[in-house]
Amino acid sequence: MGESGNRRILVTGALGQIGMELLFALQNKFGYENVIASDIREPEELSKLEFRYEKLDVLDAKQMESIIRDNKIDEVYHLAALLSATGEKNPQLCWKINMDGLMNVLELAKKYKFRIFAPSSIAVFGADTGKIARQDSPLNPATMYGITKVAGELMAEYYHSTHGVDIRGLRYPGLISWKVMPGGGTTDYAVEIFHKAVASEVYTCFVRGDTKLPMMYMDDAIKATIQLMDAPSENLSIRGGYNLPSLTFTAKELYDKIKEKIPDFECNFVPDHRQEYADSWPDETEGNLSKAEWGFELDFDLDSMCDVMIQSLRQ
Numbered sequence: 001m002g003e004s005g006n007r008r009i010l011v012t013g014a015l016g017q018i019g020m021e022l023l024f025a026l027q028n029k030f031g032y033e034n035v036i037a038s039d040i041r042e043p044e045e046l047s048k049l050e051f052r053y054e055k056l057d058v059l060d061a062k063q064m065e066s067i068i069r070d071n072k073i074d075e076v077y078h079l080a081a082l083l084s085a086t087g088e089k090n091p092q093l094c095w096k097i098n099m100d101g102l103m104n105v106l107e108l109a110k111k112y113k114f115r116i117f118a119p120s121s122i123a124v125f126g127a128d129t130g131k132i133a134r135q136d137s138p139l140n141p142a143t144m145y146g147i148t149k150v151a152g153e154l155m156a157e158y159y160h161s162t163h164g165v166d167i168r169g170l171r172y173p174g175l176i177s178w179k180v181m182p183g184g185g186t187t188d189y190a191v192e193i194f195h196k197a198v199a200s201e202v203y204t205c206f207v208r209g210d211t212k213l214p215m216m217y218m219d220d221a222i223k224a225t226i227q228l229m230d231a232p233s234e235n236l237s238i239r240g241g242y243n244l245p246s247l248t249f250t251a252k253e254l255y256d257k258i259k260e261k262i263p264d265f266e267c268n269f270v271p272d273h274r275q276e277y278a279d280s281w282p283d284e285t286e287g288n289l290s291k292a293e294w295g296f297e298l299d300f301d302l303d304s305m306c307d308v309m310i311q312s313l314r315q
């Protein structure tokens with residue numbers, strides 16, 4: 001614990017789409033001094049005063065250990081990963097970063113007894129899941145990224161049951177946010193479209209208009225993360241990845257909703273290789289267990305999410 005009695009936090013992969021929002025939520029909750037951001041990249045010059053930073057490649061277990069030991073870390077939010085589209089370009093590197101990185105955190109948690117948040121993804125599902133993904137739907141992913149997320153969930157359950165590691169995870173849907181551009185996932189079109197709409201440019205969407213995927217506004221994802229980490233351990237029946245309730249809309253429905261608010265906006269649909277990954281995922285997720293066990297509910301629907309995205313990007 002920090003001097004204030006607050007938990008001491010390390011975030012890996014903190015400069016990414018989720019990290020740059022989670023960091024500030026954690027700072028608000030636990031205090032600036034108790035939250036350390038880390039990433040394989042250096043932060044931009046302007047961000048350097050906004051958070052404590054340590055450069056860390058999650059494949060470097062020694063460096064990870066010294067940061068955790070020297071700062072008496074109580075909790076690691078392990079966000080460093082390669083996502084679906086980037087991972088498919090280099091599947092071996094995807095396996096290495098996603099699995100060896102997680103293994104390094106798990107082994108250190110066994111030794112130093114800190115808690116872990118390690119996100120999973122809707123990419124754990126495959127074509128046999130059907131349109132609605134339930135908590136216990138089959139997990140037969142078609143991408144290397146999805147395979148690493150299934151293996152990560154199994155590792156979480158294993159380290160929890162065998163070594164008592166307090167690890168928790170969520171199957172995030174596609175996350176829509178405005179602060180940082182997403183890092184190479186299949187659902188990135190749902191963020192890119194807003195940037196083009198607000199810049200009065202035409203957007204060429206890389207999936208078909210009828211493509212429907214589970215999505216969520218970033219604030220709901222951050223809320224879910226904090227709520228899950230605050231939940232009493234005995235309430236949790238899942239360690240690998242809770243399904244979350246999600247928004248569900250086609251790419252064309254998203255375009256239509258934005259066009260209601262920005263009437264001149266034009267979008268074409270020209271699918272590329274990412275269509276195949278999108279086709280292998282469900283349309284929506286059912287998240288009853290996250291509500292029953294730790295009280296999670298969505299705050300944003302499609303309309304309010306579009307309003308806040310457009311307003312924020314305009315500012």
Ligand SMILES: NC(=O)c1ccc[n+]([C@@H]2O[C@H](COP(=O)([O-])OP(=O)(O)OC[C@H]3O[C@@H](n4cnc5c(N)ncnc54)[C@H](O)[C@@H]3O)[C@@H](O)[C@H]2O)c1
Pocket residue numbers: 012013014015016017018019038039040041056057058059078079080081082083097101119120121122171172173174175176181182183184185187
């Ligand atoms: N964003 C989404 O829509 C989404 C959906 C489902 C799950 N997730 C999961 O959430 C987590 C965070 O995702 P994100 O969207 O912020 O990803 P991102 O790509 O935006 O950020 C990942 C960060 O990890 C860093 N990184 C890569 N290799 C590293 C290494 N070897 N050591 C340290 N850092 C390294 C990158 O520099 C980057 O800043 C990932 O586990 C991802 O699978 C994200």
